[in-house]
Amino acid sequence: MILFVIIGLVLLVGASVVSRSMPDRRSGTGILRLVGILFIVLGLVFSIIVQVGSGEVGVPVLFGKVTNEVLHSGLNVVNPLVDVAIFDTKTQNYTMSAIHSEGEMAGDDAIRILSSDGLEVTMDISVLYRVLDTETPKILREIGRNDAYKEKIVRPVTRTKIRDNAVYYTAIDLYSQKREEFQNRIFSSIEKDFKQRGLVLEQLLIRNISLPESVKLTIESKINAEQEAQKMQFVLDKEKQEAERKRVEAQGIADYQRIIGQQLSDKQLRYEMIKAYQSLSNSPNAKVIIMGDNAKTPLILGN
Numbered sequence: 001m002i003l004f005v006i007i008g009l010v011l012l013v014g015a016s017v018v019s020r021s022m023p024d025r026r027s028g029t030g031i032l033r034l035v036g037i038l039f040i041v042l043g044l045v046f047s048i049i050v051q052v053g054s055g056e057v058g059v060p061v062l063f064g065k066v067t068n069e070v071l072h073s074g075l076n077v078v079n080p081l082v083d084v085a086i087f088d089t090k091t092q093n094y095t096m097s098a099i100h101s102e103g104e105m106a107g108d109d110a111i112r113i114l115s116s117d118g119l120e121v122t123m124d125i126s127v128l129y130r131v132l133d134t135e136t137p138k139i140l141r142e143i144g145r146n147d148a149y150k151e152k153i154v155r156p157v158t159r160t161k162i163r164d165n166a167v168y169y170t171a172i173d174l175y176s177q178k179r180e181e182f183q184n185r186i187f188s189s190i191e192k193d194f195k196q197r198g199l200v201l202e203q204l205l206i207r208n209i210s211l212p213e214s215v216k217l218t219i220e221s222k223i224n225a226e227q228e229a230q231k232m233q234f235v236l237d238k239e240k241q242e243a244e245r246k247r248v249e250a251q252g253i254a255d256y257q258r259i260i261g262q263q264l265s266d267k268q269l270r271y272e273m274i275k276a277y278q279s280l281s282n283s284p285n286a287k288v289i290i291m292g293d294n295a296k297t298p299l300i301l302g303n
Contacts, residue, residue, distance in 0.1 A: 047080035055090040057133045059140050066141045070133060085145045087136045091202060094154045097124040098210070104150070110210075111159055113166040121171050122210040127158050127190075128203040135198030143197070153197050158204075161189045171215050179206065 050071060052058045058071035060082040071084065078084065097103040098110035102124075111123045131139065131149070143149050165186050169178055183206050191201040 050076045050078050050084050058084040058086050059136050066137050068137050087131050089131050089133045091130050094127045113163045115171040117170045119171040124208040126205040129199050129201050132198050132200050139198045157193045162186050171211050175209050
């Protein structure tokens with residue numbers, strides 16, 4: 001925009017020089033003056049209108065002094081003498097990883113901490129955050145522009161808080177059952193510091209935890225032992241259920257035999273025997289049937 005004004009002034013000066021040195025070309029200098037004025041007008045118009053993109057805000061700076069005004073997305077009319085600092089208010093990701101191509105910094109940028117049992121644990125962390133638009137003037141005054149908050153706030157605060165809180169956990173706790181608890185704890189701690197600096201912490205992701213090889217072997221042995229114990233407990237429970245089933249079945253048979261033995265008389269048994277023999281006599285091959293030990297003569301049943 002200032003460039004347009006400069007070009008216009010140059011054209012006006014050039015037209016004035018030409019008109020003085022070459023009076024016969026005043027008609028051409030008139031067109032040159034008109035173009036110069038047009039450039040100056042365009043420069044002034046563009047200098048008082050600032051476009052802020054979607055998901056961004058602008059902070060006007062007049063002669064080095066940061067104003068408290070915040071320019072939101074769209075076209076904004078400003079003092080032509082101000083400089084507008086643009087801030088990205090969309091969700092941003094700052095990753096610190098051992099994988100060279102993933103992190104913000106080149107090379108291995110994972111966080112190395114000491115656990116309560118004195119072991120070194122390596123973590124890959126991703127921080128999801130955004131700039132609070134109402135706090136951008138404060139950020140510009142205290143931290144600076146051009147994403148200076150990344151190196152001055154996001155990175156050092158995250159690494160420091162993770163190290164400070166890791167000393168309350170053992171390496172195995174961080175790797176297994178207390179990992180979520182640790183993540184919630186450092187989230188609360190970092191969120192508080194970010195808020196004081198005009199940043200909003202949206203999510204903190206522990207993407208990977210690497211332990212010393214000796215600790216890994218210990219954890220794997222413990223997990224295998226727990227799995228074997230669970231398997232053995234399942235087998236024991238199954239055997240107990242089967243033993244209980246057999247006991248109930250045997251008790252049922254014993255109860256049945258006891259009830260039958262108490263209720264059946266000799267006459268009833270003989271009657272049932274006669275009925276059974278009678279059924280057998282209907283067979284073509286059954287002609288002679290001896291009934292019981294007390295029968296002196298056989299009972300012959302024929303067709």
